[in-house]
Amino acid sequence: MVNKLKIHGKKIHCPQGYQAYVPDPLPPKMDWNERLARHLSDADRLIGQLASIGSALPNPHLLIRPFVRREAVLSSRIEGTQTSLAELFADEAGVETGRDRSDLKEVENYVKALEYGIRRLKTLPLSLRFICEIHEQLMKGVRGNMATPGELRRSQNWIGVAGCTLQNATYVPPPPDLLMDCLGALEKFIHESTLPPLVTIALVHLQFEAIHPFLDGNGRTGRLLIILYLVEHGILPSPIFYLSAFFESTRDEYYARLRAVNENGDWEGWLEYFLNGVARQAEDALDRIKRMQNIVSKWKQSFTRKADKNCLLLIDSCMENPFMTVNGIAKKQKIAFPTAQRAIDKLEKAGVLKQMNDAQRNRIYCARKLLDVLNEPAKV
Numbered sequence: 001m002v003n004k005l006k007i008h009g010k011k012i013h014c015p016q017g018y019q020a021y022v023p024d025p026l027p028p029k030m031d032w033n034e035r036l037a038r039h040l041s042d043a044d045r046l047i048g049q050l051a052s053i054g055s056a057l058p059n060p061h062l063l064i065r066p067f068v069r070r071e072a073v074l075s076s077r078i079e080g081t082q083t084s085l086a087e088l089f090a091d092e093a094g095v096e097t098g099r100d101r102s103d104l105k106e107v108e109n110y111v112k113a114l115e116y117g118i119r120r121l122k123t124l125p126l127s128l129r130f131i132c133e134i135h136e137q138l139m140k141g142v143r144g145n146m147a148t149p150g151e152l153r154r155s156q157n158w159i160g161v162a163g164c165t166l167q168n169a170t171y172v173p174p175p176p177d178l179l180m181d182c183l184g185a186l187e188k189f190i191h192e193s194t195l196p197p198l199v200t201i202a203l204v205h206l207q208f209e210a211i212h213p214f215l216d217g218n219g220r221t222g223r224l225l226i227i228l229y230l231v232e233h234g235i236l237p238s239p240i241f242y243l244s245a246f247f248e249s250t251r252d253e254y255y256a257r258l259r260a261v262n263e264n265g266d267w268e269g270w271l272e273y274f275l276n277g278v279a280r281q282a283e284d285a286l287d288r289i290k291r292m293q294n295i296v297s298k299w300k301q302s303f304t305r306k307a308d309k310n311c312l313l314l315i316d317s318c319m320e321n322p323f324m325t326v327n328g329i330a331k332k333q334k335i336a337f338p339t340a341q342r343a344i345d346k347l348e349k350a351g352v353l354k355q356m357n358d359a360q361r362n363r364i365y366c367a368r369k370l371l372d373v374l375n376e377p378a379k380v
Contacts, residue, residue: 007265009210014175018166020156021262022174023210025185026203027195030267039275043198046282047235053289055237062319063289067240070374072110075223075244076103078251083107085375086323086366093323095364106142110220113137117228118239126225126232128187131213134224139217152179153215171262173212182211190229201229202274206261223247241285245378246277277380284379292319295369299352310335310343315352318367322374324353325364 009023057063066089073085087097088107097104116137117130124130136150154176158169166172174182186207193200208222223244230236247254250273257273260266296319303311313333317324330340344365347353353365 008261008267012175014156016156016166018156018169018172020172020175021210022178023182023207023262026189026207027193028203028265028267030271033268036268036271036275039272039279040196040198043275043278043282044196046279046286047198047230047241050241050282050286051236053286054240059316059319060238060240062316063292064238064240065320066322066370066374067242067285068111068114069107071227071239071242071244072107072114074242074248074378075220076107076110078223078244078248079106079219081106086371089321089323089371090364093321093364094325094328095323102143109138109140109142110224113220114224114227114239117224118231121228121232126190126229128183131208131221131225134228135214135217135221138220138224139214148215149217152183152213155215157212157215159212171259173210179211179213183213186211197230197233197235198275198278199271201226202271203267204229205274206258206270209258210262240289241282243274243277243281245284246281246380249378249380250277280380281378287379288373288376291373292370295373299347299350302350303346308343308346310339311346314343314347318352318370322367322371323356323364324366325362327362 008028009021011019011021014020054060069088069092070085073083073088076083081103083099083103083106087099088104090097091099091104091108113134117134120130120133124133132150132152139149156166156175157173158164158166159171159173160169164170186204189207190200190204193203195203205222205226208225209218212218214221223242226243227236227239227241230241231239253273257266257270261270296315299315299318300312303315310333314324314329317329317332324344326337326340326344329335329344330337333340335343344353348355348365352367354368356364356366
């Protein structure tokens, strides 16, 4: 039997004949048990290990860049975007992919929104204003652009199968006239919570999705908040950890856990799921980072002995983006085209790069071993 004291929020009847859900302010009443304590301890330990590795990286930006793009692809995929990681990397390297430009734009905007958010944290704390700025970066010029980027909704939205109405929607968030009350309480909790940071952001993420303050882009904005909160609170030194891979791999359970809180107050189930995701994705990131470092270290050994500066620079470029063209490398490294071609030829001969097309001109190369590590499914 459901414990009605635990129900988080209430359903209200709206004049137009539908019911909307209005969540109670955070924090909720929870039964903090030994099982949850173990999950929190596990997540804290593993994300601490990841933070330690991230702080020790000699050139952290070389790894941050591909991990940010992997997150952008997977977070956008949850919303139906089909762009692959290889297509995003290839597009950024100046290669024509054939992918729908609007799909690529949505993923690129996710990257821009995250990078903007990291910079903005230096001047503005996580807040309602901050969230609106992130949303504006995310939705500018994409299919949801008509949904007022950066502006809170002034009309009722809902979630459900294609073609459903407010009356038969799966979920209807708070009506517009109650939106600011809900968001004000959420902002207050973000600033004043004394709960462990991982617990705080778990609650914030779910509450944000329950409020659904924008006409579009709520899921992606809510997932961006997780990493931005962890960076703001010093849990991670840089954005090298993400939960979108976990959410995407366990999509049915993710939505079921969200519904279970709104319908019967199962915060313990949500926290257990979220903290398990943190632990598993921290492990996953640690494993990928170590394997990518080992691959690159082996590649660099022979070229270090030969003091081949250009080849070493190109190997670093492979870390940032496994795709490259001769023209792109010549421009990026400010070297002559023949010099860039010779360096690429050496890397191809050494097995670092592989030509991806049959063209004699405008050849496309890829460091497949690195791309394969990034493309592996998440371990959940």
